Amino acid sequence: MSRQAPPRVLTVAGSDSGGGAGVQADLKAMLALGVHGMSVVTAVTAQNSLGVQGAWELPVEAVRAQYRSVVDDIGVQAVKTGMLASAELVEAVADLLAGTDAPVVVDPVGVSKHGDALLAASALDSVRTVLLPVATVATPNLDEVAALTGVCVESEDDLPRAADAVLALGPRWALIKGGHLAGDAVDLLTDGTATHWLRAPRYDNRHTHGTGCTLASAVAAELAKGADVPEAVATAKAYVTGAIAAGFPLGGGIGPVDHAWERRRPGG
Numbered sequence: 001m002s003r004q005a006p007p008r009v010l011t012v013a014g015s016d017s018g019g020g021a022g023v024q025a026d027l028k029a030m031l032a033l034g035v036h037g038m039s040v041v042t043a044v045t046a047q048n049s050l051g052v053q054g055a056w057e058l059p060v061e062a063v064r065a066q067y068r069s070v071v072d073d074i075g076v077q078a079v080k081t082g083m084l085a086s087a088e089l090v091e092a093v094a095d096l097l098a099g100t101d102a103p104v105v106v107d108p109v110g111v112s113k114h115g116d117a118l119l120a121a122s123a124l125d126s127v128r129t130v131l132l133p134v135a136t137v138a139t140p141n142l143d144e145v146a147a148l149t150g151v152c153v154e155s156e157d158d159l160p161r162a163a164d165a166v167l168a169l170g171p172r173w174a175l176i177k178g179g180h181l182a183g184d185a186v187d188l189l190t191d192g193t194a195t196h197w198l199r200a201p202r203y204d205n206r207h208t209h210g211t212g213c214t215l216a217s218a219v220a221a222e223l224a225k226g227a228d229v230p231e232a233v234a235t236a237k238a239y240v241t242g243a244i245a246a247g248f249p250l251g252g253g254i255g256p257v258d259h260a261w262e263r264r265r266p267g268g
């Protein structure tokens with residue numbers, strides 16, 4: 001008798017040739033959390049530990065075709081979006097996602113850790129008006145909160161105001177990532193009624209390439225396994241914290257988080 005398939009999770013994101021962020025990070029996080037990861041590639045980047053050397057969007061038709069291939073045959077229990085590059089792609093992806101019953105985690109990726117643009121400025125309005133309204137959970141970092149809502153977060157005290165401003169754009173839950181603040185790594189999750197603070201120690205490790213992609217993919221994986229949103233986010237936060245603590249040097253710049261940290265033996 002053949003075994004039952006694991007839960008299936010789809011990432012709709014850009015490729016990172018260096019393997020630390022984007023589709024590659026998403027699929028590694030999904031594997032680590034025990035789900036079957038699948039991908040719709042929206043853009044290809046030439047990228048490494050030093051930055052993004054080039055980026056090429058795929059045609060809308062190629063993105064739609066990948067999505068239909070996966071959803072119509074295999075099916076999905078959760079979807080995660082990352083780099084969407086342009087207004088045209090944001091709108092096409094939002095349109096596809098409006099037709100799914102699966103939970104959708106939107107990581108509204110704007111710029112890379114090195115400051116390279118991964119989303120055209122002209123796409124921000126589409127993220128606000130069509131993408132965030134189809135999100136079950138939106139996971140902006142503080143720069144993305146500022147770009148999308150105009151709210152500037154300078155300390156933990158500002159996180160509730162940022163979350164309210166993001167919720168006003170339509171996602172069911174907002175997970176505001178305070179990773180760029182000083183002190184503990186504090187995130188705030190809320191649906192406007194329930195509020196959950198997620199606090200972890202800050203690891204003084206410069207090898208943090210892919211943190212946001214990894215967190216959002218882990219949330220999607222846990223949702224696909226049947227967790228509710230607060231449970232999924234708590235598990236994902238613990239997973240990304242371990243991956244950051246174990247981040248390792250690669251190339252001459254910022255290395256990746258370690259998606260396989262739970263499997264490594266000391267010295268392995």
Ligand SMILES: Nc1ncnc2c1ncn2[C@@H]1O[C@H](COP(=O)(O)OP(=O)(O)OP(=O)(O)O)[C@@H](O)[C@H]1O
Nearest residue numbers: 141177178179180185186201202203210211212213
């Ligand atoms: N140095 C750190 N130590 C521990 N946790 C961290 C650290 N930096 C970020 N985090 C946590 O990692 C997660 C991702 O947050 P972050 O703010 O880095 O997202 P991001 O900027 O979208 O990531 P990326 O730069 O990969 O796009 C959050 O849970 C955040 O609190």
Ligand SMILES: Cc1ncc(COP(=O)(O)O)c(N)n1
Nearest residue numbers: 014015021022112113209210
């Ligand atoms: C294709 C792609 N998607 C997302 C990120 C964000 O990750 P980071 O901010 O860690 O560079 C990235 N660099 N590349």
